[in-house]
Amino acid sequence: MLDDIIKAYNEAVFETDRDAAFAVVDRALAQGMTAEDIVFRVVIPAGEEMMSQITKDPDANLAQHFMTAQIAAAVTEKMLEKFQRPPEIIGRVVIGTAHGDLHSLGKRIVTGCLKALMVDVVDLGVNVPAERFVEAAIAHDAQVIAISSMMVHTAMCEECCPKVRKILQAQGLEQRVKIVVGGAPYRFDPELYRIVGADGWAADGVSAGKVIVDLIRQVKTS
Ligand code: B12
The missing domain is CATH 3.40.50.280 (Cobalamin-binding domain)
Incomplete structure (x- = not known):
């Protein structure tokens, strides 16, 4: 299940499709994935994946870069409310x-x-x-x-x-x-x-x- 969610979330952010990214997150929650796993195993790795693509491709799209970070921030804020333990702010x-x-x-x-x-x-x-x-x-x-x-x-x-x-x-x-x-x-x-x-x-x-x-x-x- 995790692999499917990661793939679908990455596709959504690469398409800069915020609604699709949130739909993937809702599906993951409905399937029993924790808010913690969504942030640490899906959202953060997606940001890293985006950066490595951008590093390889000098013509990479600014909109993708920008939206990945904005979607990551929005999903994280939504997931924080659902954390089982209050999130530990670094x-x-x-x-x-x-x-x-x-x-x-x-x-x-x-x-x-x-x-x-x-x-x-x-x-x-x-x-x-x-x-x-x-x-x-x-x-x-x-x-x-x-x-x-x-x-x-x-x-x-x-x-x-x-x-x-x-x-x-x-x-x-x-x-x-x-x-x-x-x-x-x-x-x-x-x-x-x-x-x-x-x-x-x-x-x-x-x-x-x-x-x-x-x-x-x-x-x-x-
Ligand atoms: C978009 C843009 C604008 C927009 C800004 C819109 C906005 N809301 O941000 C507008 C049209 C308003 C604008 C205005 C001006 N701009 Co301008 N602008 C750009 C442009 C094309 C892209 C900048 C950008 O957004 N890059 C995308 C972001 C994602 O990249 P980034 O900022 O580098 O951020 C990444 C990293 O650097 C890093 N990072 C960024 N900040 C931080 C902070 C920390 C703490 C850390 C750790 C990391 C980090 O992480 C980010 C994400 O990965 C650049 C050219 C370019 N290619 O860089 C010129 C550019 C920066 N602008 C330039 C100029 C000259 C101006 C103006 C003076 C033009 C004018 N004559 O009016 C005015 C200045 C107004 C002012 N007082 O600030 C020059 C600067 C030249 C120089 N050597 O100093 C540039 C380089 C264009 C050029 N080649 O001449 N600009």
Whole structure:
């Protein structure tokens, strides 16, 4: 049964057909599959499968990429209500697009992937000032600040990630809150994250999930 469900769910997300994906989930529940298995054995592997397809095919469709993450987030939210034990939330992230940057698609994909990994996400939107990132991280007790930049100047400008680092430093928060960055400029220069003062970066939504979960664990065990 699991194989059929995985196949049908993958087909639905590859077709960017949200209704079909939910129909597969309803069928799986009706056949006795648990909400936990749907998230961990169907939804998360489907995201990984999508990423590996995209990596192999440079012309892969942005709509498929985007919808996989959005469907994953929506299914996960629905399944959380049905978990037999309250879901164990791994940690919390505040995410936003850097000061001066209005690009939002990448951030939304990362958010979808994080929700499917049981990471609580506070989305601050686009064009977020450095101070707001830090205030929100403190207010929500988040372990990670995630900053998306699609333009070189919104990755590097003094008001962007470098300022978040300076505020954390000045307030003695560097062990309590880690910074992760992502977006096109970081893919062109994989060392750029160090230059802007981040603790990590990731090239796509699925690897963002892994990097962020590692940073959350680092904070929690320090
Ligand atoms: C769509 C788009 C727009 C849309 C944005 C719509 C929206 N709601 O997001 C609109 C039309 C509004 C737009 C506006 C502009 N844009 Co534009 N835009 C793009 C375009 C075509 C695609 C960006 C995108 O959505 N990619 C798809 C997503 C899924 O990919 P992604 O963001 O990289 O995200 C993935 C990873 O990077 C990573 N990731 C992303 N964020 C994060 C965060 C973290 C923490 C982590 C870990 C990972 C991570 O995971 C994501 C999912 O896998 C790019 C070109 C390109 N091919 O990249 C130009 C591009 C980014 N834009 C560009 C420019 C110049 C502009 C404008 C200045 C144009 C203008 N003259 O007005 C304005 C800027 C407005 C502003 N102040 O922000 C330039 C930037 C150039 C540069 N070197 O800096 C680009 C590169 C186009 C180009 N070749 O010139 N844009």
